[in-house]
Amino acid sequence: MHASRTCLLPLLTLLGAVALGGGCGGDHAPTPAVDAEASAAIKARYEAARDQVLPSEAERRWEEIDWQPTYAGGLRASSDQQKPLLLWVMNGHPLGCT
Amino acid sequence: MWSDEKVIEATKDFVCALDEVWRLQRGKDAESLHFQAMADKGHYGGGGGTRQGIYVLTADGTLLAASNHLSAAKALETLTTGLEAWKKTTPTQRTLPSDWTLPRKRWEDSLPPDAVILISYNADLGAGAQRERLNRDHVWFTVEEARGWLPAEPTEGRKHVVSKLITERIAQFHLVDNVRGQTLPFAAQDVAGTVLRTTVTAREGNVVSFTIEGETQGETDGSWLLGENDWKPKTKYPRGVTTTVNGVGRHDTATGRFLQLEFAAIGERTGRTNLNGRKEGDVGPEGIGWIFELAPDRASSRIAPAFVDIYGADWIVDPR
Structure with missing residues (x-):
């Protein structure tokens, strides 16, 4: 890929380069000690990225609604609870990928 | 809304x-x-x-x-x-009769009760990124498949290359640019440069702690290599996604359950597809990121992945 990295330079600078060694081809020989510094760096990079990507509490408020995940299940619950059914349907399940 | x-x-x-x-x-x-x-x-x-x-x-x-x-x-x-x-x-x-049912066939019927389910969130990143849109999906693994995250003997300090099945499933079907709308997957050939590694960082009793890191690469000139199915586009859409992965996990070797499995994939996207909402002027390269974490234990977490019909897993039964 000949992609420019201009837009991600600040992010990658922040996250640093992946430093943990190891090639391909299955399990590696056990090492006598864990590289605590490398593990901490991976965790730090993960947490920084998580804070960038995960939606905020405000953005996730819709998940507080007690959604039934299927049409048929909604009909059954509507009858049982004697409430009208509010159905939201999308291309791609709204609780999954839309 | x-x-x-x-x-x-x-x-x-x-x-x-x-x-x-x-x-x-x-x-x-x-x-x-x-x-x-x-x-x-x-x-x-x-x-x-x-x-x-x-x-x-x-x-x-x-x-x-x-x-x-x-x-x-x-x-x-x-x-x-x-x-x-x-x-x-x-x-x-x-009111419906108490014995009322609607016979139905769903992809979710294939999912074993003890499956490992991840939920993913993805969003645009970078200087000009707009956070008004993000998307989510679910990733399915059987318990047997999920064993590929760790070495057979997860002793402290051991390094492991994550199984090809796990790596390809994530790179082909989940590290795809669907921030603004449904998109197309990659074929296995398109993600050949992807590798994920875990390192066991601690073991206390039956609980193994580990880190996850790696690099993913999905790139296609738009040639469709995934056969005849509902996703096959009428036009070639060259596109790519490259990311760096970092994450952490904990696994109980006695129960076989993951107590934690979280990782970020941060990188770049290029190109577009027919439905993913990227206009001609928005084909990158631009920043994009994903977070994967264990899905909460509730019925709504069992919603099928977008590309479940082409996962290629023999335990998934086509309900159609």
Whole structure:
């Protein structure tokens, strides 16, 4: 890929380069000690990225609604609870990928 | 719109349900036909197009209100109209026989009860990124498949290359640019440069702690290598996704359960597809990122992945 990295330079600078060694081809020989510094760096990079990507509490408020995940299940619950059914349907399940 | 305070309050007068409309508007099973009979009276009428939107109805399928908006105010109008209409309905419309069922076939029927389910969130990143849109999906593994995250003997300090099955499933079907809309997967050949590694960082009794890191690469000139299926595009869409992965996990070797499995994939996207909402001027390279974490233990977490029909796993039964 000949992609420019201009837009991600600040992010990658922040996250640093992946430093943990190891090639391909299955399990590696056990090492006598864990590289605590490398593990901490991976965790730090993960947490920084998580804070960038995960939606905020405000953005996730819709998940507080007690959604039934299927049409048929909604009909059954509507009858049982004697409430009208509010159905939201999308291309791609709204609780999954839309 | 569903995160609006007034909308959330209004939904308390309803049973709320969500579903995927593609199957419901085309299917021939009882659940789909029931939906079609109701939705054909809705905002899009009985034409051949989509049935996406919001519907208010009774348990017997009597339509009370319908619309398709992303505005909270418009959604509230639909809810108010529906609730007023509900007051005029009869007990017969509101009540189903206790033995009532709708025979249905769903992808979710294939998922084992003890499956490992991840939920993913993805969003645009970088200087010009707009956070008004993000997307989510689920990743399915059987317990047996998920064993590929760790070495057979997870002793402290041991390094492990994550199984090809796990790596390819994530890179082909989940590290795809669907921030703004559904997109296309990669073929296995397109993600050959992907590698994920775990390192066991601690072991206390049966609980193994580990880190995850790696690099992913998906790139295609648009040639379709995934056979004849609903996803096959009519046009070539060159595109790519490259990321760096970092994460952490904990696994109970006695129960076989993951107590934690979280990782980020941060990188770049290029290109576009026919449905993913990227216009000609938005083909990158631009920043993009994903977070994967264990899905909460609830029914809604079992919603099928977008590309479940082409996962290629022998335990997934096509319900169609």
